[in-house]
Structure formats: C-alpha cells, structure tokens
Amino acid sequence: MSDSRLFKFPKPQWMNSANSRTGGVYLAGALFSIALFVLIDAATFSKSNLNGSDFHMNFVDWIPGIFSALGMVVINSIDKTRLSADNFSYSGDGVAWKARVVLFMGFAGMAGGLAGSMTVLVLKYVVPEATWPALWFGVSNVITNALVMLSVTSLKIIMAHRQLAEDYKLKLQS
Amino acid sequence: MAGLKTIIVLSFILAIGFLLVILSSALFKNYLTLLVVATYVVAPIPNWLCGKAQGQDDFMDSGTSSVVELGRFMTGFLVVMGVALPAVFAHCDLIRIEAMVMSIIGGLLIYGTIISFTMFFHEQEEF
Numbered sequence: 101m102s103d104s105r106l107f108k109f110p111k112p113q114w115m116n117s118a119n120s121r122t123g124g125v126y127l128a129g130a131l132f133s134i135a136l137f138v139l140i141d142a143a144t145f146s147k148s149n150l151n152g153s154d155f156h157m158n159f160v161d162w163i164p165g166i167f168s169a170l171g172m173v174v175i176n177s178i179d180k181t182r183l184s185a186d187n188f189s190y191s192g193d194g195v196a197w198k199a200r201v202v203l204f205m206g207f208a209g210m211a212g213g214l215a216g217s218m219t220v221l222v223l224k225y226v227v228p229e230a231t232w233p234a235l236w237f238g239v240s241n242v243i244t245n246a247l248v249m250l251s252v253t254s255l256k257i258i259m260a261h262r263q264l265a266e267d268y269k270l271k272l273q274s
Numbered sequence: 275m276a277g278l279k280t281i282i283v284l285s286f287i288l289a290i291g292f293l294l295v296i297l298s299s300a301l302f303k304n305y306l307t308l309l310v311v312a313t314y315v316v317a318p319i320p321n322w323l324c325g326k327a328q329g330q331d332d333f334m335d336s337g338t339s340s341v342v343e344l345g346r347f348m349t350g351f352l353v354v355m356g357v358a359l360p361a362v363f364a365h366c367d368l369i370r371i372e373a374m375v376m377s378i379i380g381g382l383l384i385y386g387t388i389i390s391f392t393m394f395f396h397e398q399e400e401f
Binding site: 122125126127128130132133134137140141144145147148149150214255258 | 314343346347348349350351352354355358359361362365366367368
C-alpha cells in the first residue's frame, strides 16, 4: 500500500480503524436525516399559518430531492469490487463497464439534483423577489441536496476503507 | 448488587424521560410530541434486526456486513429524526418552544436509557 501511494501525504491512521468506519455510517444516516427534515420543515412551513406570502411549495420543489435520493440509492447499491477492471474474473463480461455506466448515472442524478435545486431557488424564489421567510423554501432545497451529497461522500469514503481492510484480511488469510 | 442499582437508576431516568415528553404534550394540549417516543423506541430496532441477519451466516462475512451498515444508517437516521421532529414542529408553529425543549430532553433521556440498558446486558452475556 505504501509503495503504490499516489499522494504526497499519507492517509491519517485514524481513518482506518473500525470505530471511525462505524461512526462514518452513523454520520451518513444523520446527515441524510437532517437533509430530509430540512426539506420537510420547508414544506410544513409553507403550509403553516406563519407563511403569509404568496409563495408555496408544490411538487416542483420535491423533484431535485427525489433525484438526489435516487442517485444515492443507485450509487450505494453498486458493488465496489465490480468497478476495478483488473479483476480477472469479471473483465470478460464487461461487468466493470456496466457498473461504471450505472455509477455514472447515479452521480449524474445527484449532480442534477443539486443543480436542479439551485434552479428552483433562482427561478421560483429569487427572480420573483421573495423575501426571507419565503426564500427559505428555496434555500432549504439547496441545503437538502448538498447534505445528501455529503452523506454519500461520507459513505463512499467509509466503503473504500472497508474494501482496503478486507483486502488486507484476505492477504493475511492466504 | 451493582446491577440492581443500575436498573433502579435506569428506570428512574426512563420515568423522567417519559414524564418530560408526556408533560410537553399534555401541558399544551398538543399531542404531536408523543411521536418522539415512538421514534426513539423504534431507533434501536434496525441495528438489532440487521445484527441478527448477519449472525445467520457469518461463515464468510463478505457482503453481509453491508446489511449491518444499512442498520447503522437507519439507526443514525432515526436518532437524528427524534431531535429534528420537535424542531420542525416548533419552527412551523405546531408546538411551542417549551414543548420542543422538553420533548427533546425527554427523548434523549429515553434513548440513552435504552442504549445503556442494551450495553449493560451485552456485558452480562459475555461472561
């Protein structure tokens, strides 16, 4: 591992421990929960009696979040071992290629969700000049999609480290 | 009997937690905060179920540990949900700020009791 390193600075040692991996998964769940409830808060606020403006959340505001969540599901349902093309048993069937296409679609869904949330913020709330309590509907959308992205990043870092640890265990066994 | 003392203290804390949550709903005649109790009671279940699912075939633990991680993900989700739900209610004027504070503290006490109780039993199982 150390001789095939790519970057100048080594990975910190604490990232490899089992505890930090467990914590990372909990962190991903927590981030996703915060993301979902930020969006739900905006939707509830839109319906509550505090919202005196003409702006309301409808289905359009949920579409970016749905895309982000779908992308998250797609990315996390890919088996990481299928991605490496130098895996001899799978290089013949083009499984790595298929896995990359599916993974690309997942990331495209997430990036599209983030971009879409910014589009909704600008087109639906900033351009018609919404003031603060109504502007929160658009801002919460961006926050939600950014948090879903962070949650996926946290999970992906964890998965990569688990893969390394499993390879190491396999090396020790053989 | 250190175990008996622990059980008494834990049940005391659990009772305080339930008291706070029930007060937060009954004082303001708004029973939405009772959802916090449901959330925190459900929170340890995914971890437990997924731990059982992995325990069935731990002959080769490749792939099965992702089930455990799914359980952890859902637990993290539910724990934060227990805090986020009253905050959303309070922000949208469905409950009052005092009810939010009381239900969050009560919910954390209930969840802390459940967690420390399971840890206590795991310690006993090992010996």
